[in-house]
Amino acid sequence: MSRKCEKDTQSNNSLLNYFAVLDNASQISSPIPSQIKIPELLEDDGSSESEGEMFKSDTHVRVLEGAGDWKAHRFSEEPFPTRKGEVRMRNFNDLKLNDEELNGVLSQRMIAWSISNLQRVPELNFYAYVKLSLEAKELTDITAIKKYHFIQYLDLSFNKLTTLQPLGDLPFLQYLYVSHNELENLLDFKAPFYLTYVNFSYNHVKKMPDLKDFWSLVHLDLCFNEIEKIEGIESLRFLSHLDLSHNKIQVVENISNLRLQTLLIRSNMIDTIEEEGKGVGISTLHLIRTIDLTYNNISSLRYFEGCYNLETLIIAANKISSLTDIYCLRSLIHLRSLDIRDNPICCLPYCMSMCYRTLEHLHELNGDEVTAKKRVMSKFTPNVEYTLRARLDRMELLLLEQMNQPMIGAHVVPCDFPPPPIILLAGPPGSRKKEIAFEFAMKNPKAVLGVSHTTRQRNAEEVDGRHYYFVDENKFDYLLKHGEFMTVSESYGFRYGISFRELAKATTENKVLVFYTDLSAALMLKLMNMCPKIVLALPKREKTHLNWLKEKYIYQFINRDLVLIRNCPACVREVKAVELSTEGSTVSSESTIASTDQNTSPASHDYLHSISGYIEGAGFICLHSRNCFTMGQKPSYGKELNEMPAGKFDIVNKESHVSQCKTCCIGYTDASTETTERCDKCVQCDTLAGSSVNSKRDVHKGISFNNSLDSFEKTESDWSDPLQDVIHKSVSDSYLLQVTNSSKSANITHRPLLSVLSKAQVHVNETDSAKQETIYMTATETFDMLQQEHLKVFLEDVMDNRQQLLELHNENIGLFRDVIFTDEIDDALRRLKNILKYTIKNHIISKEDFNIKEDPVYKKMIDKKLKKIGMLQNVHSKKN
Numbered sequence: 001m002s003r004k005c006e007k008d009t010q011s012n013n014s015l016l017n018y019f020a021v022l023d024n025a026s027q028i029s030s031p032i033p034s035q036i037k038i039p040e041l042l043e044d045d046g047s048s049e050s051e052g053e054m055f056k057s058d059t060h061v062r063v064l065e066g067a068g069d070w071k072a073h074r075f076s077e078e079p080f081p082t083r084k085g086e087v088r089m090r091n092f093n094d095l096k097l098n099d100e101e102l103n104g105v106l107s108q109r110m111i112a113w114s115i116s117n118l119q120r121v122p123e124l125n126f127y128a129y130v131k132l133s134l135e136a137k138e139l140t141d142i143t144a145i146k147k148y149h150f151i152q153y154l155d156l157s158f159n160k161l162t163t164l165q166p167l168g169d170l171p172f173l174q175y176l177y178v179s180h181n182e183l184e185n186l187l188d189f190k191a192p193f194y195l196t197y198v199n200f201s202y203n204h205v206k207k208m209p210d211l212k213d214f215w216s217l218v219h220l221d222l223c224f225n226e227i228e229k230i231e232g233i234e235s236l237r238f239l240s241h242l243d244l245s246h247n248k249i250q251v252v253e254n255i256s257n258l259r260l261q262t263l264l265i266r267s268n269m270i271d272t273i274e275e276e277g278k279g280v281g282i283s284t285l286h287l288i289r290t291i292d293l294t295y296n297n298i299s300s301l302r303y304f305e306g307c308y309n310l311e312t313l314i315i316a317a318n319k320i321s322s323l324t325d326i327y328c329l330r331s332l333i334h335l336r337s338l339d340i341r342d343n344p345i346c347c348l349p350y351c352m353s354m355c356y357r358t359l360e361h362l363h364e365l366n367g368d369e370v371t372a373k374k375r376v377m378s379k380f381t382p383n384v385e386y387t388l389r390a391r392l393d394r395m396e397l398l399l400l401e402q403m404n405q406p407m408i409g410a411h412v413v414p415c416d417f418p419p420p421p422i423i424l425l426a427g428p429p430g431s432r433k434k435e436i437a438f439e440f441a442m443k444n445p446k447a448v449l450g451v452s453h454t455t456r457q458r459n460a461e462e463v464d465g466r467h468y469y470f471v472d473e474n475k476f477d478y479l480l481k482h483g484e485f486m487t488v489s490e491s492y493g494f495r496y497g498i499s500f501r502e503l504a505k506a507t508t509e510n511k512v513l514v515f516y517t518d519l520s521a522a523l524m525l526k527l528m529n530m531c532p533k534i535v536l537a538l539p540k541r542e543k544t545h546l547n548w549l550k551e552k553y554i555y556q557f558i559n560r561d562l563v564l565i566r567n568c569p570a571c572v573r574e575v576k577a578v579e580l581s582t583e584g585s586t587v588s589s590e591s592t593i594a595s596t597d598q599n600t601s602p603a604s605h606d607y608l609h610s611i612s613g614y615i616e617g618a619g620f621i622c623l624h625s626r627n628c629f630t631m632g633q634k635p636s637y638g639k640e641l642n643e644m645p646a647g648k649f650d651i652v653n654k655e656s657h658v659s660q661c662k663t664c665c666i667g668y669t670d671a672s673t674e675t676t677e678r679c680d681k682c683v684q685c686d687t688l689a690g691s692s693v694n695s696k697r698d699v700h701k702g703i704s705f706n707n708s709l710d711s712f713e714k715t716e717s718d719w720s721d722p723l724q725d726v727i728h729k730s731v732s733d734s735y736l737l738q739v740t741n742s743s744k745s746a747n748i749t750h751r752p753l754l755s756v757l758s759k760a761q762v763h764v765n766e767t768d769s770a771k772q773e774t775i776y777m778t779a780t781e782t783f784d785m786l787q788q789e790h791l792k793v794f795l796e797d798v799m800d801n802r803q804q805l806l807e808l809h810n811e812n813i814g815l816f817r818d819v820i821f822t823d824e825i826d827d828a829l830r831r832l833k834n835i836l837k838y839t840i841k842n843h844i845i846s847k848e849d850f851n852i853k854e855d856p857v858y859k860k861m862i863d864k865k866l867k868k869i870g871m872l873q874n875v876h877s878k879k880n
């Protein structure tokens, strides 16, 4: 910018006056400081004259004695309005600047041409200009400003300043504008007495120093800097407006208990907000009215739960994803405007309805007006199914209690203590809620795990009494009839129950009980007014959940727990459908294999043929011909192999004899033919081999069939069944080769079975290892495909359950206290810890029984009476 330099010779009376005042003032050492004291903070009772005033008027007057009209600590968003009192002598543009001035050195000439607003100076009864606007003058040196002690309003924005040291000589400075400079140090000058307004935006501040000397700050604008941490403002008791937008802040901290009314921190990198607790956190800002946190990474609205005066919350473009967060805002009765645009939560179907229903005082949502019509139209479809089921279960329990002799225990109402605090992790199967619960209980001594009873079998890694109390059906029935259970529910064919005795853990140890159950058990506890804090626990992504399920249930299945899958309602439905469709056919394996488990549906045994075998250590595998298979420990499922029908193929059998068919060189087990060299089937197969399809002979290689299967072996068309096709294919030579190769790069679903198979000792034909390998691969592949088919049904069922729970959560806000993602363990544990803290804080601790003798009123009354009859002195004297 080039300006012509021209010397100003015009004198100005007012200006001279001003300098005279300055000269006088500079002679007086410390003209005001001795009289100005930092006033004590008084609550604003609304009686103050101006809106920004924060002192009681009498204090104000006392403090400002001698300050005349200056009203030093008054704050107004629009100070020195131009139309009022503005006396500007010159137009700065008419001033011709010299070289020095052009190089950014401030001169008195420049000041004289920019100063305005004549006001009376305190104490001296002189007048002085108090407003100086020097914006966009390319200034680098402002030393000349030092002499102008009475400046109250200073605008130095759009310059090239790197320091503000000279401002230390302006004790009356109240309004400071230094935006768009090159300042790296925030307020690096001696603090004026009443600096109230600072605009420090668009500079290069990286670190906030301790601003305790600038105690009088009311408005601090620090947007567009490079600040990484909020600090140094803890003692700014009058700070009402703080703008930290467009910085590099990650955590909202050190703002607790400030009297902020506006907090703007948009476009930072905030993912954490100091949590409430011990008087810290955003909830301690009791006067806060506006918060803007747009463009950050905040994932919850719970931080604002305690900001009771909040009117506007702008939190667009963050990571809020849960509808429970909306529920957290329900107590903010002053909340008029909420902006949650561009958050994942907005994609949820009930988001808007939830806001309309939960936030009754809202006038504006995401920039749109909230009308009565919108509120009325908001959809609400509560899912009553779950509640109904829980009610029915609860009713059943009550009936049982009535019909049998109930157990009278400490829990029976009316009882001495309130229900113990309970946190309950509810989620679909395979969601690893158990793992989270264990870890949580381990890390938090205030939490204790509640153990449920179950009729399901124990897994290898589970401990009786720690994971569950494993009981049989009879024991479970016994406990149920004797009123031991608070909840009972069935999940995939097994029964689960929470006993009253578990409550004792919480009451005697004074801890919070943590259970992991399904939702119906949780609802039953709710129906009993146990007030559990129900937390929905599930992996965030469906894919992860599916993987976990596969991993868990394939292993369980191989070990012992297939019945879980077999009894999955969807599977039972499917089996029944197959049963119906094959009615009348000759297929029946009821005679071949019968389960000793009474829980299993008979339907699932009906189609047991195709492949079966006994794998050492793994139990007895049976692959059904139609998308269904069973597997389990030998004692539970299936008869001894030697009881199996002739021709069953035996992969490994340590108990029964392994024979070898001389024709096909494959081992088989056949009780009736164990001593013969050739089984009946082989004879039969030879016949087939000689006559028609060669592959039928191959079939015998991999799989031998029981009698009943002959019926579908006879016609070619039977192979058109996709599953049979698989079996058919799996034994063709080329396919065998293919399978062998592909199995080498087997994917994860192969592994569990492969590992079991590889451990198995095979006594088939040791001389023909290639064939042996082929058998494995064939069986594995076939098994795997069938397994996948079957698992698919199970997985679909669980995924349905997952979906239902999520919908329920969306529709019934508040039902779940929180949602935790079990694949984000740290976050899940943190959330649970918060709930634990909340639960402990809000739990009504049982009070001791009322003791009349300790009651002060009673004592006083007795004393009075004793005194009246002259006995008190005697009592006291006796005591002495």
Ligand SMILES: Nc1ncnc2c1ncn2[C@@H]1O[C@H](COP(=O)(O)OP(=O)(O)OP(=O)(O)O)[C@@H](O)[C@H]1O
Pocket: 427, 428, 429, 430, 431, 432, 433, 434, 435, 452, 453, 487, 488, 489, 490, 491, 496, 497, 498, 516, 517, 518, 519, 521
């Ligand atoms: N006390 C209970 N009342 C009702 N249902 C229960 C109870 N305890 C467990 N369940 C349910 O029984 C089913 C099987 O539980 P189990 O612990 O065997 O496996 P899981 O749920 O797959 O385990 P995880 O979720 O820890 O991976 C689950 O759906 C679970 O919610």
